[in-house]
Amino acid sequence: MEHAVAVCTSDKVQAGVGVAALVNGKQVAIFRLRDGSLHGVSNFDPFSQANVLSRGITGSLQGRAVVASPVYKQHFDLLTGACLEDESVTIATFAVIERDGEVLVIVD
Numbered sequence: 724m725e726h727a728v729a730v731c732t733s734d735k736v737q738a739g740v741g742v743a744a745l746v747n748g749k750q751v752a753i754f755r756l757r758d759g760s761l762h763g764v765s766n767f768d769p770f771s772q773a774n775v776l777s778r779g780i781t782g783s784l785q786g787r788a789v790v791a792s793p794v795y796k797q798h799f800d801l802l803t804g805a806c807l808e809d810e811s812v813t814i815a816t817f818a819v820i821e822r823d824g825e826v827l828v829i830v831d
Contacts, residue, residue: 727820727827736761736826741777741790746828751817752777753826754801756788762801763817763828768792769806776814 730744736755743766744751750766754777766774771794779790784807789798798807799814806812818829 725829725831727822727829729825729827731826733821733824733826739781741779741781742826743774743777744828746817747830749815750774750777751828752779752790753819753828754781754790756781756801760788761819761821761826762788763819764790764799764801764804765815767814768794768797769812769814770795770797 728746730746731742736742736753738755738757742753744753751763752766754762764776766776768775775793776790778793781790784798788801790801791798804814804816820827
């Protein structure tokens with residue numbers, strides 16, 4: 724059953740800056756894009772084997788909202804988790820919502 728886990732207040736997630744949160748034992752990187760939308764992906768970068776994606780840079784590539792890993796610069800689609808440089812690699816994505824001044828991650 725899905726439920727929402729509060730991770731921080733809304734003001735902690737600034738546009739273009741990632742925030743890392745521990746949600747049910749999983750590290751989640753949360754991003755607010757310039758359009759105000761919130762996105763969550765695994766904080767674990769499969770290429771560098773480190774929890775660093777929350778420190779990545781968000782942007783748009785090939786018409787897709789992405790985060791670029793701060794280590795080896797691979798781009799991950801924020802909606803699907805797919806790596807744009809290596810289609811065989813995908814990271815987990817998480818639904819993120821904002822309610823009553825809090826940022827919540829939806830988990831199973």
